[in-house]
C-alpha cells in the first residue's frame with residue numbers, strides 16, 4: 255500500500271476501494287445487459303421482416319441483422335475484464351476506461367473505449383508528465399466481480415486529501431501472471447512508449463524496433479485494433495493483413511485480436527501467404543539466404559522461359575499427303591520469339607501457337623500442297639486434329655509455378671539458369687534443395703519463389719468477370735433468394751475476399767528482421783494500396799545474406815510512403831537474470847548494441863548443464879520434468895532445427911504444457927520456462943549466435959540450457 259497514510263488497515267482500505275469500483279462495474283454490466291437485449295431484439299426484428307418487402311429493402315435489413323449480430327457478438331466477447339481502468343483528473347472528473355465504449359440511457363459515457371482519444375492519458379500519463387491525471391487506477395476483475403486494484407499516484411500535489419492509493423502499480427502485477435498457450439492482450443497495462451507507437455498516424459509506414467520482450471508484437475496487434483477503431487470503414491473494408499514468421503507463431507498470436515473484439519484481420523505466416531500453400535519446412539540458413547536473394551528472380555525468369563523437360567523435340571504432321579515438319583531448332587526459335595524477355599509465358603501462349611500455325615502454313619505453301627485451302631481454313635483443320643492439339647499441349651502447356659520450380663531439382667537445369675547470376679559455390683549449395691518439393695511440399699523460402707514465378711509467368715486469361723453484386727445471379731435476373739442466402743452474401747460482402755486478395759488497407763509485418771528480399775516482394779505485391787506497420791529487431795535476425803540487399807528490398811516494398819519510427823526500451827518478458835545471459839551472448843558479436851532493460855527479477859539464475867551424448871536424452875527429459883514441477887504455465891523445449899524429431903522423442907508423453915519448437919520456430923514465442931538443448935550447435939556462425947539470442951530470450955521465469963559442449967557461453 256502506498257501514498258497517503260490512513261488510520262484504517264491496508265486491507266480495509268483496499269476492500270472499501272474495491273466496493274467503490276464494484277458499484278460502477280455493476281452499473282456497467284446492468285447497462286450491458288440492456289444493450290445486449292436491444293441488439294438481440296434488432297436481430298430478431300430483422301429476421302421477422304426478412305420475409306416481406308422488396309429485394310433492396312431485404313438486403314438492407316439483412317445488413318441490419320448482420321450488424322446487430324456483430325454488436326451482440328462484440329458485447330459477448332468483451333465481457334471479461336470489460337472495465338479495467340479509472341482516471342481521476344485534476345478537473346475532478348473521473349473516466350472509466352475499458353475494452354469498449356458504453357454509454358448510459360442519457361448518452362453519458364459509463365466506459366470510454368481504450369482506443370478513444372480520451373483514453374490516451376490512461377497510457378501516457380507519467381509522474382513527470384501527468385497530463386492532468388492525478389491518480390491512475392487499474393481495476394482487476396473476474397467476470398463481473400472486482401478482485402483487485404493497483405494505483406499509480408501521478409500528481410500528488412493535486413490529490414484531494416481523501417484520495418486513496420492502493421497496490422504496487424499495475425504493470426508488475428500483470429507481468430507476474432503465468433503464460434498461457436496463446437498470447438494475452440495487454441490492453442490494461444500498455445506503457446507510454448508503446449501507446450505512442452499504437453496510436454501512430456494511420457497513413458505511411460510505422461516502424462517499431464526494440465529488443466526481445468519489449469512488446470513489439472503486442473504493439474503491432476493493438477495497433478491493428480486501434481486502426482480498426484479509428485477508421486473502421488477503411489480498415490475493415492480494405493482489410494488488415496498480419497504477417498508472422500511461422501505457423502506456430504501465428505497460432506500463438508491468433509487470440510489477441512479476438513480478445514480485443516476484433517476478428518476481421520487476416521493472419522498469415524510467410525509460408526501460407528500464397529493461396530494453396532502452407533509451408534512449414536525450413537531450409538538450412540545458407541540455402542535460405544540464396545533462395546531469399548533478389549538474384550533468384552533472374553534465375554526463375556530464365557526457368558520460366560525454358561523449354562519443357564521431355565517435351566516434343568519436333569513436330570511432324572502429315573497434311574494432305576505432305577509431311578510438314580518443325581525441328582527442335584525451329585521450335586526453339588518460335589518459343590523465343592513468342593516469349594521475349596519480360597513476356598509472361600502463360601499469357602503469350604496464344605502467340606506461340608499463332609507462330610506455329612504461321613510456320614506450318616509457310617511450309618505448306620512452299621511444298622505446294624495440293625488443294626491447299628485459305629489460311630483460316632487450314633488453321634481450323636489443324637486445330638481439329640487430335641495429334642496437333644496434343645502436340646501443342648505438350649510443347650507449351652499451361653504452367654503452374656510449382657511445375658517450373660520443380661525443374662530446379664535437375665542439376666543441369668539449375669546450373670543453366672543460375673550460371674552468371676549465382677556463384678559456383680552458391681549453385682552447389684542450392685543443389686538438392688528442391689528435391690523434396692514433390693514428396694514434402696515447398697519450404698517457407700520456396701513459397702516466395704512460387705509467388706515470383708506466378709508473377710513472371712502470369713495466368714491464363716480468366717473467363718468473363720462475375721458480377722460484383724452477390725445477389726445478382728445472372729444478367730437480367732434478380733433471383734429470388736432465401737433469407738439464408740442473402741445473410742451469407744451480406745456477410746461475404748463484408749468479410750470474405752477473393753483467395754489471392756491483394757488490396758489490403760494495412761499490412762502488419764511482425765518479426766520483420768527475418769523477411770528475406772524475395773519475401774518482401776511477395777508481401778509487397780499484396781500491399782500496393784496499404785499503409786504499413788513493421789516491427790522487428792535486427793539483432794534477432796537469422797538472415798545470413800546481404801543486409802544491404804535486404805534493406806533495398808524492404809525499401810522497394812514500402813515505396814516512398816512517409817515513415818515514422820518508434821523504439822521500445824523495456825523488456826517485459828524475461829526476468830533480469832535470464833536476459834543477462836541472452837545479453838552476454840549477443841554482446842559477443844554486437845558489443846555496442848543498445849539493449850532493453852528487464853524490469854522484473856525472480857532471484858533465480860539460469861542453469862547450464864553439461865553432459866555426455868549418451869546421457870543427454872535422459873537429462874533433457876529430467877530437466878523438463880523439473881520445470882513442470884516449478885512453473886505453472888508453458889515449458890518450451892527448444893533445439894537446433896535438424897534435431898527436432900529426435901528431441902521431441904525424448905520428451906514424448908509429457909503434459910501438453912510442454913511444447914517442442916526449433917530455435918527458428920521459437921521466434922516471437924514466449925514460455926514460462928525454457929529448456930534449451932545443445933546451444934553450441936545453434937551458435938555455429940553469426941546468424942546462429944543471433945538465433946541463440948532469440949532462443950535464450952523466450953522464458954519469463956526459468957531458463958535451463960543443456961548440451962554436450964560448454965563452449966557457447
Ligand SMILES: Nc1ncnc2c1ncn2[C@@H]1O[C@H](COP(=O)(O)OP(=O)(O)OP(=O)(O)O)[C@@H](O)[C@H]1O
Nearest residue numbers: 440443444445466467468469470471472826827922
Ligand atoms: N505493457 C505491457 N504490459 C504487460 N505485459 C506486457 C506489456 N508489454 C509487453 N508485455 C508482455 O511482454 C511479453 C513480450 O511481448 P512481445 O512478445 O510483444 O514482445 P516482442 O518485442 O515482440 O518480443 P520478441 O522480439 O522477443 O519476440 C508478452 O508476454 C507481453 O504480453
